[in-house]
Amino acid sequence: MSEKVCNHHESKWRKFTPRLLSGFFISAFIILLIVLLVWVILQPKKPIFILQDATIFNLNVSAPNIISTTLQITVFSSNPNSRIGIYYDKMDVYAAYHDQQITYFTAIPPVYQGNKDVNVWSPFVYGNTVPVAPYNGISLNQDQANGAVFMVIKLNGRVRWKVGTFVSGRYHLHVSCPAYIPLGNSKNNGISIGNAVKYELSQSCSVGV
Template sequence: MSEKVCDGHKDRRRKIIRRCCGSLLIFLFIILLIFLLVWAILQPRKPRFVIQDATIFTLNVSAPNVMSTTVQVTINSRNPNSNIGIYYDKMNVYASYHSQQITYYTIIPPVYQGHKDVNVWSPFIYGNNVPVAPYNGIALSQDQSNGAINMLIKMDGRIKWKVGSVITGHYHLHVTCPAYIPLGNSKNTGIVVGSGIKYQLSQSCSVSL
C-alpha cells in the first residue's frame, strides 16, 4: 500500500509541474502576443538623418598612398515616432572616400531621443597619415583640381526602442550621408571658420536597420 501511495504522490507532483509549466508558457505567449500587437499598432519608423554642413580643416595627400583628413560635420537626427523613444547606445562616425575608410572612428556619447525630438551632433573626424590605395591619392588630387569632392560620412551603432516602460533589445543602425563638397573659391562656395572652410550641404542620409 505504501508503494502505491508514493506512486500516487509522484503522479500528482508530475501533473502539478506540467500544469505550472503549461500555465507559464501560456502566460509568456500572451505577453509576447500583446507586445507584438502593440508594436504593430504603433508601427515604429526609422530615425531620419540629415547632414547639414562640413568644415574642412585638412584634406591632402602627402604621398601617393598617404592621406590626412580633419573634418567637422553637423548631422541632425529626428525621431518621427509619436509614441516611441530611441536610445542611441553606441555610435561611431567616420569618413569614407571611394569605398575606403580615410579617418579613424569618432565615438558619439550615448543619448536618449524622445518622441518627435531632434538631436544635433557636430563631431570632429580625422585621420593623420592614413594609408590608402594609390588610386585614391591620385583621385583626390584630381578632384581638388576639378573643384569638388564626393565623400561619405558614415555612422554605425546600436539603438534600442522604448515603448512606454518597455525597452527592446539592440538593433544595428547604419547611416550613410553623401557629402558633395565644392572645393572652389572659398569666398563663393564656403565660409571661412578659423583655419577651416565650412560648406553648407543639407543632404538627406540613408538609414538601415
C-alpha cells in the same frame, strides 16, 4: 508505507509539470502577441538624419596611398514617432572615400531621444596618415584639381526602442550621408573660418535599422 507516499507525490508532480509548462508558454505567447500588436498599431518609423554642414580643416594626400583628413561635421537627427522613444546606446562616425574608410572612428555619447525630439551632433572626424589604396590617393588629388570631392559620412551604432515602460532589445543602426564638397572650386560658397572652410550641405542621409 513511505514508499507509497513518495510514489503518490511523484505521480502528482508528473501530472502537474506539463500543466505548469503549458501555462508558462501560453502566458509568454500572450505577452509576445500583445507586444507585437502594440508595435504594429504604433507603426514605428526610423529616425531621420540630415548632414547639415562640414568644416574642412585638412584634406591632404602626402603620398599616393596616404591621406590625412581633419573635419568637423554637423548631423541633425529627429525622432518622427509620436509614441516611441529611441535610445542611442552606441554610435561611431567616420568618413569614407570611394568605399574606403579614411578616418578613425569618433564616438558620439549615448543619448535618449524622446517622442518627436531632435538632437544635433558636431563631432570632429580625423585621420592622420591613413593608408589607402593607391588609386584612391590619386583620385582624391584629381578631384581636388577638378574642384569637388565626394565622400560619405557614415554612422554605425545600436539603438533601442521605448514604448511606455517597454524597452526593446538592441538593433543595429546604419546611417550613410553623402557629402558633395566643392573643395578647391572658386564657386564653392564655403565660409572661411581661420584656416578652415565650412560648407553648408543640408544633405538627407539613408538610414537602415
